[in-house]
Amino acid sequence: MRDLKYVGKGVSREDAVDKVSGAARYTHDLIVPGMLHAAIVRSPHASARIVSIETDAAEAVPGVRVILTGSGLCYQLGLYMQDKCILARDVVRYQGEAVVAVAADTLDIARAACRLIEVEYEPIDAVLDPQEAMKDGVHLVHPDLGLYEHMKGVFFPKAGTNIAHHQKIRKGDFDDAFANADVTLTAEFYNPPVQHAPMETHATIAQVLPGDRVELWTSSQSPYTVRHLMSVAFGLPHASIRVHVPYVGGGFGGKAGLGLEPLAYVLSKAADGRPVKVVATREEEFNTLPSRQGLHATIEIGCSNDGKIEALKSTYVWDAGAYADYGVNIGRAAAYSGAGPYSVPNCWIDSYVVYTNKIFGTAFRGFGHLEVLWGVERAIDQMARKLDMDPAEFRRLNLLKEGDETITGEAFTSGHGDPVGCLDAAAEAIGWGTPSARPSDASKVRGKGIAALHKAPAMPTYTSCAAVIKLDEDGGADVLISGVDYGQGTYTVLRQIAAEELRIPIERVHVTWDCDTAFSPYDWQTVASRFAYMGGNAVIEAAADCLRQIRETAGRALDVSPEKIVCEDAAAYAKGKPESRIPYEKLALGYTFPNGNSIGGPVIGHGRFIATGLTHLDPETGQGLPAQYWTYGAHAVEIEVDTETGEIELLKIATAIDAGKVLNPKLATGQVVGGVVQGLGSALWEGFQFDENGRFLNPSFTDYKIPTAKDLPRETEQIFLEAPQPDGPYGARGIAEHPMISVPSAIGNALYDALGIEFAELPLNVERVLLRILEERSGKG
């Protein structure tokens, strides 16, 4: 068994050189000659009829070229649910919604013009709370819901209501099992909406070309999805849409679907094909562009006296906001994960995705799992205490093991990974079982908490990825792939895999940075922690294809059969005869015999990977096989609480994830630390605030606080288990989203340990914590 040269090593990113020099160009930095700049007018109301739009004064501003309103744009957009228009048409459905767009010679001119535009609104009823929105007789955010195109058989909107989708899991007989359980518990939990807050806001340049073609440069996670959705929305053939994705300054799911591309396109079209650049301000990133949905969860668990979970029921009410395109898929995916990584023989889940008149949700790292596990992992802890069991022990007893089934009826095998191992590793890392030391400061208390996590890629059953590898004249190789590396480092991992498989020194192997739908092969979307897994497999196959071609040509050159050709160190030779060595550069473009005859040709390999064996979920029972693979993990934390101010400090957080195979320890560590800190944001500080009229109150970093370098845990530890994923590249499975998923629940559990108080709502900010402490104290006084 050959020792791995590159896979599994902490190879540095090649793209880091461009990034540390300022040479890396993001969509924000690009200029297309003749480019116009766009600005938008946003709605001040959560729900209103648009009575009139006065643009005369704006049109008169020198340098203004195009002004568009929704009434001229009758397109309905969406991947899973086509409920969104480009600019508000007839009504506005959330405060912050784009109503008018202006394209002008400069950004300042566009913005000045926007300030001169007068929109008259007639406020109408708004529905702001998703539970309210589910009741009869309330305002309908989408009265025409029944007429919208959507992915049939997968999503089930309820016409005449605010329910965009209802996902059901019905396994076993919950009612019976719960009624007969020895110990039961019911609890409610709440997550507010939060923002991805990538450092690069959304940006797109669109240029309509003659013949109704369009070229786009966009800060996106999914060039092919952009192309496809533009094709569907505007009735253009795929080949007439070209999408470039340069460097991307973070995505976290917010750039997974369509963002500003349709708006940029219609502006360019209206400007007779002049390129138009649309860049979101930070306020627009918060107030106009989508968020992570809020969630209200009710969880009921029934257990036997010896600690086995017999029944679990969850009702998830997702606050989808004004548009539910991605939201419906989150509602679906979270349902099939909605009981946590446990064996639950009787399970009943209702996951409702509900429209409200607020900023709409989209994919966000974790895809509903952080929100769901905030409820589940907290309820698990509560049940453990009710049973007088150690929370880690209770989890150990119930975590999925060989022979168990998931709640969709999937059999758990050792190839799934090692959830118990992760739990044990995280627990040990914080000294679980040993109470925290008493702080010397009397106002401080400490506590420990633990939480498990799981997630599978939430993706369609036909999700695929393709890769092309071409050898260079000098025997090096380039990998073409259109998954996007927006910071997670996957291109580096693919470079390592390509170099390993091709047997070429890594310095001569490169992953072509820019994605271009004109020549990069197809990839579905860079989301769901699936890119390293699928891209890795595609690259392995592409490399094998290259080697097949090399062996065939070398075989003919050396007059041996291809099976007898060995490839090593960028050269091919006949087995047992290393002196017959032909370096790749003499094969990369074909081989020329001494007499001049040439054979073979340019070596170009292709590989692909498609999701296999996945099925739709039964609409009534939710049974089926939605998961290509699962990744399991656990967080364990020790916290210190200042009981007089409500401040929480993390003394230590340990994260254990079963990666199957750590393809690059430096990158994997970076993913985990980054994800944990982003999770800390959700746990302690982040959440949208709205006034009673649905107006967004904190759309900037001044009042939407994300972690800074001063907010780090005192100590973090990252533990990787490696129970191989049987069909993963080198046994690897995805880990991108997982590091943030159970950070809030672990902290919530630790907070109970420290204070004896159950917190049901995020974020656990100083205000919430202190006021609860005082409330509990006065209740006892």
Next chain:
Amino acid sequence: MLGDFEYVRAQTTADACRRLKEEGDRAVAYAGGTDLLVDIRNGVRAPKLLVDIKGIEALTRVRARNGTLLLGAAVMLNRVAEDASIRDRLPALSEAAVSIATYQLRNRATIGGNLCNASPASDSIPPLLIAGASLHIVGPEGERDVPLGEFCTGVKTTCLECGEIVTEIRIPTIEEGARTAFVKQQRIRGHDLAVVNLAGAYLPSDEAVRIAVGSCSPTPLLLEAIDGRSHDPAAIAEEAIRLADASASPISDVRASAEYRRAVLPVLIRRLVARLFDPQGGA
């Protein structure tokens, strides 16, 4: 950026005052710009002329005269944070300065700008209140000194008349053995505006404790002097809490509720007073 203003650099104080008076409402003094430029960007303010006062030499000095420390209004906050003569005299101000915004912003924002912005949550006002500071104001008609307590007249409003600028912050001698300290409650450890902020001083000569409370009223409040002869931090703190409770009127805003502010104010007062009486704490 979006805005419609001209820019001029004033060479002297008189030059600045003249221009500001001439243009009236249309002109504004421009120091660090960390509040002003954000307001212009957001369409909250729309001046036609920015009069840059940062280059006026007299406004950038830190010097002592007859025991009074004269702090130029255009001195940047990082310099306020690092200056040894300020730290010797009024460490509460040094602590407050370093808690403001970020290192980069403190290379632009000025002490005068922070005072003239007159935010109820200003971090520099409470320490200067307990020090009995006054502001030296120069206008086209002459000069005047205004005690800081009279300078802020309401939320983001001051007693500055058209054409006037603050040139110096005058901090009187603080006696040997005095201890001052600053405490601030934020939502996050990273840079943040105050939810509640306090400064305190213990003056051994008259055994008095002076406390100023910020973020709990339209302008930061200087509480009545508290008798410190007991040297009992708990008792002194309780008296301060009683006084603060009587005069503070915290509101609920996007940063915190009035309830939280009321809950954390006494905690911070106790911690502040403890620091004033702890030989290790304050200075």
Next chain:
Amino acid sequence: MHTITFHVNGASQTVHVAATTTLLELLRDRLQLTGTKEGCGIGECGACTVLLDGAPVTSCLVLAVEVDGRSVETIEGEAKDGQLSALQQAFIDAGAVQCGFCTPGMIMSARGLLQRNPNPSDEEIVEAIAGNLCRCTGYEAVVDAIAAAARSSEAPRLLEDDDPAGGADA
């Protein structure tokens, strides 16, 4: 319009600017030095950090007219003669770069720090970069990178007088 002459990364530039042009706009739009990024426009995120006479500032809140006669350093000036600086290399080696959008501002804050404090403690590093928001890395690797750069054998480049002995070595 104002005519200003200033140094950018050691090279003299003369440009005409409106009073309303920010230093960030001057760098990115006029001089096409797009390494400096806009993350928020209100000084909160640090992505636009440059050195102005050696002091880190958020260029979105500096007017271009103010840099007349002064010197500005941006990320494009960090590497010399095609060689990455020790600081840049340390960022690469420590895994302190993910999406890279905060990186130029982060490096400029670090450069400012090392110029004024060649041997910073971890707390001092954190204080220096606390105004640079990053959503990807969780900051640990960034702090490690700056600490490693401080320890490296590269003499810190002093803004004013060069130490005749060749600079302090960590």
